[in-house]
Amino acid sequence: MSNSTEKIEYVSYLDHKGKYKGLMAWIMATDHKKIGLLYMYSIMTFFFIGVILGLMMKVELLAPGETIMKAQTYNGVFTLHGILMIFMVVIPGLSATFGNFFLPILIGAKDVSFPKLNRFSWWIFIVGSIMAVASQLLKDGPPDSGWTFYAPYSTTTGTNVIMATAAAFVLGFSSILTGLNFIVTVHQMRAPGMRFFNMPLFPWSLYATAWIQLLATPVIGITLLMLIAERLFNIGFFDPNLGGDPLLFQHLFWIYSHPAVYVMMLPAMGVITEIIPTFCQRQIYGYKAVAISSLAIAGVGFLVWGHHMYTSGMSDEARWFFSLLTFIVAVPSAIKVFNWITTMYKGSIDVKPPFLYALTFIFLFIIGGTTGLLLGAVATNVQVHDTAFVVAHFHYIIFGGMGFAFFAAIHYWLPKMYGRMYNFKIANIALVINFIGFNLLYFPQFIIGIQGMPRRYFDYPAQFQPAQVLSSIGGFILVIGLILMVYNLVKGARSGEIAPENPWNGSTLEWTLPATPSLENFDEEPIIKENPYDYK
Amino acid sequence: MANNTTHTIEYKTLSIVLLVLMFLTFVTIEITSFHLGALTVTAALLIAGVKATIVMYHFMHLKYESLLLRILVAMVFVLFILIVVITFIDYAFR
């Protein structure tokens, strides 16, 4: 490596010439920024496949009875929609894309600790994704167990469950390695002078997320292995006929999958925590509270999995205990919302697309969060369990929360990733369409859920039709908004105006770099501020 | 330049650790031959815990690692125990 005293000529990371050319230069890249982009491209591709599947369901639900597909096809479609969106889009979504791109930059490092491991994680992510898609195409037919793979149905159905679970296992491995890499990076790679408590808050949330990825994912790994063994050898862990316990599968599954919700949400909260201070030009309110609340969410989030199982036949003691813990985990989330809103107070607010997306996030997250409390209480949960109400709730959290945070992040960081700017007006129009479409799509499902519309049903009584039609129309509006948004972003990235170094007047480290960073980010030692958000 | 930071442990120390571990294994086998129900299980698990701690502390050099790493290791075990205990809240009262 070159000595730090000699002046390094600036070359954008996008123009950097390595050993390989063309496509290979991307596949073999170890630069965290390129790997971040690779994740983004693949995740966006899977996202749109998932959107098409979702839209197919919405068309099917336009009228009672069979509309465009058979019931069994519908089961396959919602299963793949779930697997794709959960394991391939929202879990890696923010941490692998923006985490990879911006974690090293935000802590003043030149790369992650293990760049080759990072590349390897992306490779196995792709292998896992190919396996997940293959499970749909192989001869036994698409898995129809839902993304939750509940036993004993998943151990007895004749469809390609083994392939799908193996895919989830491989994807989990990729997630573990990303988490491992990030934890070591945060511990070892911080620039001189960067202590834990003057790190920006996005790295804080990624750090908490990484711990969940590292410690929760192996539990689902072993569970899926047991499920595969159950199908192959009849080992009987989850089969009541052999003395096993299907509830045990649910326990093990949610020991991972509930913390996984925080793998999706924590980085989303981190992104919002970066955006709000920048566009309000104000110091984040309660820096330490926000930082610690990330760790608190990660910690308590491990212990609340049972609230997915209130109607499964758990003991009463377990139900009230999980309910209690669920209410506790809501506290740190609420602290964050409170702090975002307080940060805006007396700020000089600059209404730009990233900020509007962040506001939309807060709005949708509050709806999703408060309906989550309804579901966390045993008494109301048993009424609406497994209804469209639950579907609406988690789409408000995951899509309205994580999804809109992802959009906010793209709009915020695109000028730093590509050195170009998108059109603000189109971005705002797309946001309005997305907002209307989203609420029209999911809000009616709260109502029919309370009225008793079960989830995962391909048919329904005629009384639900008006709400279902409204919801489907919302789906189409949302897709139009998404296409417009992506069109605007792609056009901006390819041929938009050249962006300045610091278009939003942000104070964190990425804005001190050239519009597109160089290969090793910091050609000179970065100057670390005592306070990452030192606005007036 | 190398940046090795690991402490060197003498052969003698390692041999003594092995003897202690073997002794504890022997104790476990002896204890479990008494059938005292839950008490036997507790004793066997406690001894296994002690053995695991010794392996981590000496063989895995945890004794010479940073306080942070030691805390993290402890955290992982605490987390696992919490998960087991909470699962048992369901199974014990069902």
Add this chain to the structure above:
Amino acid sequence: MSEHNAIHVEEHRDDEASKLGMWLFIFTELLLFGGLFLVYSIFRMQYHTAFHESSLELSVTIGAINTIVLLFSSMTVAMSLTAIQKNDQKRALIFIGITLFCAAVFLVNKYFEWGGKIHHGLYPGSELMALLDRGHHLYFSLYFFMTGLHALHIIIGMILLIVCLFKVKSKNLNNKDYVLLENGALYWHLVDLIWIFLFPLMYLLS
């Protein structure tokens, strides 16, 4: 500490980071097995008589021998690290060799143990297994699943140590740069750690 890190970045080698990474990977492995221990403890509570009877089928002697073999190999791998730190290449090779030998002994023992069960028609998916009552069935399912996964980890550990062996031979692994052996040894100790819990739970608690 932070100044220390800056130097590491320059030379793109950070042994502290590699070691921390290995520890984190060990955490992952511990929770992987943790899931199985959770399953074990729940079924043990529900079917304790059957678990008690089934565990009598296993030979405590073979289990005890394997325990001692593994503990011994754990010591030798730790000693190989000591030898490398003292720049004693020859001893390091011998100690890694002994560790690998112990691993092989463990696997051979396991092979005979499994072989005996399979010979009697006792293996997952067999007709005999289907005839067993629930508790016995679950016990032997768990036995094969847990010891099988553990044996898989032994094999992975062996591969890691074989790589170390060749690197020590070619002097790429020396007293200036031995983090690979350190990590290999850490992984090997993990295998030992898991066995420390498996042994009493599977063989002894009857």
